Amino acid sequence: MIVCRLCGSGAMAGVVDLGATPPCELFLTADRLDQPEQTFPLHLRVCTDCWLAQLPPLITPEDTFTEYAYFSSYSSSWVEHARRFVDGLTLWPDSFVVEVASNDGYLLQHVVERGVRCLGIEPSANVGAAAVEKGVPTLTEFLSPEVGRRVREEHGPADVVVANNVYAHIPDVVGFTQGLRALVADDGLVAIEVQHLLTLMELNQYDTIYHEHFQYYTVASAQRALASGGLTLVDVELLPTHGGSIRLWAKPSGEPSERVADVLAREKAAGLHEISGYANFAARVAKVRRDLLRFLIDAADAGKTVVGYGAPGKGNTLLNHCGIRPDLLAYTVDRNPYKHGRFTPGSRIPILPPEAIETDRPDYVLVLPWNLRDELVEQLSFVREWGGRLVFPIPRLEVVE
CATH class of the missing domain: 3.40.50.150 (Vaccinia Virus protein VP39)
Known part of the structure; x- marks a missing residue:
């Protein structure tokens, strides 16, 4: 039985179930690509006694x-x-x-x-x-x-x-x-x-x-x-x-x-x-997923190239929940050298240095750390030089001209 970690109540109600994913910061090195990854359920619940929303402690802080x-x-x-x-x-x-x-x-x-x-x-x-x-x-x-x-x-x-x-x-x-x-x-x-x-x-x-x-x-x-x-x-x-x-x-x-x-x-x-x-949060989450997948599939069918910007933990929840793989997102880039040459957990999308975008000139750049929008719109302003466009998936799909 799952009980609230704050008040100990067993009155736990489901909010949204995102399936099962690997821990979001366990980026893979190339030599681990042929090895299995452990996944854990990602089901958010809320305690209806103290109203703390929470996940079960399926991993430990020491793991991460x-x-x-x-x-x-x-x-x-x-x-x-x-x-x-x-x-x-x-x-x-x-x-x-x-x-x-x-x-x-x-x-x-x-x-x-x-x-x-x-x-x-x-x-x-x-x-x-x-x-x-x-x-x-x-x-x-x-x-x-x-x-x-x-x-x-x-x-x-x-x-x-x-x-x-x-x-x-x-x-x-x-x-x-x-x-x-x-x-x-x-x-x-x-x-x-x-x-x-x-x-x-x-x-x-x-x-x-x-x-x-x-x-x-x-x-x-x-x-x-x-x-x-x-x-x-x-x-x-x-x-x-x-x-x-x-x-x-x-x-x-x-x-x-x-x-x-x-x-x-x-x-x-x-x-x-x-x-x-x-009550309605899970339905709104499902719409975000459908809209993003529809955009990526349509872009692939039209022969357009889409790459990512950033490799934050939140991006890995999005990629895995949506089932996005390198056929829809060729790679993503990140400013952190620690992540270069590694692959996103679960989705296994390559992570490259930011210079790859300017070299490859993709049609679209999917911005995964959407919370840094103002900072990243400025950093990525050079994308407009070849007619590229930025894509923000949250809070709703937006393609920026």
Whole structure:
């Protein structure tokens, strides 16, 4: 029996079943192409008691994050987003900032530049090493209550704890939140950025459902999750990042702001605090799939070439759910050299350096990291030189002239 990881309830309702796929970040090397891949069900459910949307923990964080293919700094807009966040913090010379899942130092590098003491906690040794090269002190660990207490004992309590794009990645929600509480000073702040289930549902962003995202938050369910570890949600911001995110501000004690009440009211109006709000999502997902496949098949029949841009985890959910293979998408490109020469999991589409697009001049470029649309439209402006067009699959199929 599947039970809710937050409240323990067995009242779990299906939201959308995307079949079975490999873990989205396990990119294949050429010597593994003749070997089998393990797949896992990708069925999103929601708890009708606490309204946390979630996947069963079929893989462990250790399976995914011990060596990781995602380096945050390859997105210039994300680095700039992090810089603006740090600029907005009130920090003193003796402040102490900790970031959990600090990746390659994309955010803490800005703290280092300000001469403020900081520490990254990053489980992936390969990306953590990139942070150290930037001068960001980094501890290679998964956050737990024990690790949080140890860091506090060794370094003192943190004035600010940052946890961007990690709160969805941990199956032990309560233990992780307790770890955050152990890190932060009694008068300190915890800032968490995570995708907002409201925009995921409204804008058909189903490709962000993958195995390393164990849960999907409304402000209502995040408020309960924070309370489970001894933190109080005191404020929330709506952000455009990742297609629509929430920045949760939490403290060991405090009162929720009016903005928290406003977003809770929006979620309730959308039906996400009751089962009715989830009823039509699977049908809208199916339409995204049909529209994209119809476009790719028609393009192939017309002798047009289609390649991809980007190899994000979300792209692998889309490719596998749609059954897209190299006959419909010849290859995709990515700025991350780690992925060059590898193949996407499941769909086994080759990943090449970005220069391949300019060399081959395809008719269409399917943009898989659609959340970086503004940044990528500018980067790919050269495609118009030969009459090429960009294709965005989410929230609905759009071919850009």
